[in-house]
Amino acid sequence: MEKINARKCAYHILIDIEENNAYSNIAMNRQLKGKSVESVDRRLITELVYGVLENKIYLDFMIGKLSKIKMKKIDPKVLNILRMGLYQLIYLDKIPSFAAVNESVKLVKKIDFKASGFVNGILRNFIRDRENIKVPTLSENQVMHLCITYSHPKWMVESWLKEFGQDFTIALLKANNETPKLSVRMNTLKTTKKELVEKLIRQGIDVFEDTYVEEAIHIGNLKNIAEMEIYKEGFFQIQDESSMLVAHVLDPKPGEFVIDVCAAPGGKTTHIAQLMKNKGKILARDIYEHKLKLINDNAKRLGIEIIKTEVFNAKETDENLYGQADKVLVDAPCSGLGIIRRKPELKYNKKPEDTKQLAKLQLDILNNASNYVKKDGILVYSTCTIESQENIDVIKKFINSHEDFEIRDINDYLPINFRGEQKILQLYPNIHGTDGFFICKLKKKA
Numbered sequence: 314m315e316k317i318n319a320r321k322c323a324y325h326i327l328i329d330i331e332e333n334n335a336y337s338n339i340a341m342n343r344q345l346k347g348k349s350v351e352s353v354d355r356r357l358i359t360e361l362v363y364g365v366l367e368n369k370i371y372l373d374f375m376i377g378k379l380s381k382i383k384m385k386k387i388d389p390k391v392l393n394i395l396r397m398g399l400y401q402l403i404y405l406d407k408i409p410s411f412a413a414v415n416e417s418v419k420l421v422k423k424i425d426f427k428a429s430g431f432v433n434g435i436l437r438n439f440i441r442d443r444e445n446i447k448v449p450t451l452s453e454n455q456v457m458h459l460c461i462t463y464s465h466p467k468w469m470v471e472s473w474l475k476e477f478g479q480d481f482t483i484a485l486l487k488a489n490n491e492t493p494k495l496s497v498r499m500n501t502l503k504t505t506k507k508e509l510v511e512k513l514i515r516q517g518i519d520v521f522e523d524t525y526v527e528e529a530i531h532i533g534n535l536k537n538i539a540e541m542e543i544y545k546e547g548f549f550q551i552q553d554e555s556s557m558l559v560a561h562v563l564d565p566k567p568g569e570f571v572i573d574v575c576a577a578p579g580g581k582t583t584h585i586a587q588l589m590k591n592k593g594k595i596l597a598r599d600i601y602e603h604k605l606k607l608i609n610d611n612a613k614r615l616g617i618e619i620i621k622t623e624v625f626n627a628k629e630t631d632e633n634l635y636g637q638a639d640k641v642l643v644d645a646p647c648s649g650l651g652i653i654r655r656k657p658e659l660k661y662n663k664k665p666e667d668t669k670q671l672a673k674l675q676l677d678i679l680n681n682a683s684n685y686v687k688k689d690g691i692l693v694y695s696t697c698t699i700e701s702q703e704n705i706d707v708i709k710k711f712i713n714s715h716e717d718f719e720i721r722d723i724n725d726y727l728p729i730n731f732r733g734e735q736k737i738l739q740l741y742p743n744i745h746g747t748d749g750f751f752i753c754k755l756k757k758k759a
């Protein structure tokens with residue numbers, strides 16, 4: 314087996330994320346594809362990539378204090394090696410300081426030989442001077458304290474302080490830097506929970522059954538599960554547990570016609586098909602043709618035959634479908650600020666103006682999708698964000714212009730610990746220990 318260099322792989326992944334705006338999971342798969350990576354290396358790569366992303370603003374604050382060269386003038390390649398080196402020195406007790414420095418210097422020599430003295434100097438200065446580098450305290454500068462300590466951009470911290478207040482914001486920032494559980498959805502068309510749990514354990518996977526959704530299983534180690542035979546044979550789908558709630562709220566029945574207007578990669582569409590026992594019809598649309606392949610591949614692997622995929626821009630309307638569907642799902646494109654735990658790069662990729670633009674797109678999509686619902690039919694709107702502009706505000710605007718729809722109480726479709734006073738569901742990582750998620754169920758009046 315070819316021995317890979319874990320630090321070099323992590324470096325390439327971080328550069329891909331920074332230079333190409335790639336999502337962390339996609340950059341990781343791209344870098345590791347076709348390579349046989351030992352568990353110990355996979356663990357270090359994951360730790361370095363996610364550790365640096367989660368703590369980037371804090372690490373850059375430290376580098377800024379230690380460097381005579383201005384941050385903006387440091388080559389991003391060298392900067393990422395410095396961030397990785399510093400991350401090891403601050404957070405990874407098992408790696409001795411000399412190894413963190415030496416390995417960083419060795420790596421930078423391969424990338425930019427003349428920067429090796431600079432990297433060596435900064436890391437050694439940090440070891441000597443770390444006690445003297447001070448982050449502003451909460452009372453000195455509330456916003457900067459929170460931005461640096463929890464590595465979130467200024468606009469995000471300011472906006473959350475305004476909406477939620479200080480205590481909630483601190484809890485949210487902390488929760489966003491925690492490692493979420495990895496969950497899979499058992500494919501009820503092919504297996505039972507008991508059988509799948511046994512198969513996973515036999516494959517050396519740690520399994521935890523502390524779930525709130527019946528079909529969910531938490532798994533706890535870092536093997537590449539998508540390369541396992543039981544995955545390829547369609548016994549399960551990788552899906553976050555909170556996102557599994559959406560199909561339950563939609564509550565599709567065998568034989569119905571369901572339209573999913575933003576469907577790729579098909580996590581929820583395939584779950585809907587499962588709940589329909591593979592009987593009926595699902596039209597799964599997305600704006601990107603290449604993403605439809607992901608839905609088709611997932612459906613085939615899971616043994617689902619009722620999904621028809623189609624490229625369609627949900628901003629446009631399709632009169633052929635007016636009043637046709639029993640149920641319609643709008644799992645809208647959103648800022649994703651509820652899944653920072655899984656994609657910490659979102660903290661740096663998103664801009665404050667995104668929310669406003671997205672809210673407009675979301676309302677357009679919801680308006681169009683509502684035309685496809687039959688009388689007495691159901692329309693579900695969901696996002697993986699905690700921004701009210703993209704959630705409840707979209708619903709309020711929709712309801713104001715659609716007297717023929719009403720909000721239905723979704724509590725009966727939720728696990729007991731998520732039931733509340735409100736008819737809709739808004740999950741927060743700091744309160745529910747899940748991704749931030751929004752779900753609203755609307756019914757078209759008869």
Ligand SMILES: C[S@@+](CC[C@H](N)C(=O)[O-])C[C@H]1O[C@@H](n2cnc3c(N)ncnc32)[C@H](O)[C@@H]1O
Pocket residue numbers: 556574575576577578579580581582598599600601604625626627628644645646647
């Ligand atoms: C939140 S994701 C959907 C996730 C999917 N429902 C699942 O569970 O796997 C939003 C999807 O909307 C798609 N999208 C973005 N703009 C769109 C548009 N104007 N029309 C249709 N789909 C769009 C994106 O390509 C993306 O796949």
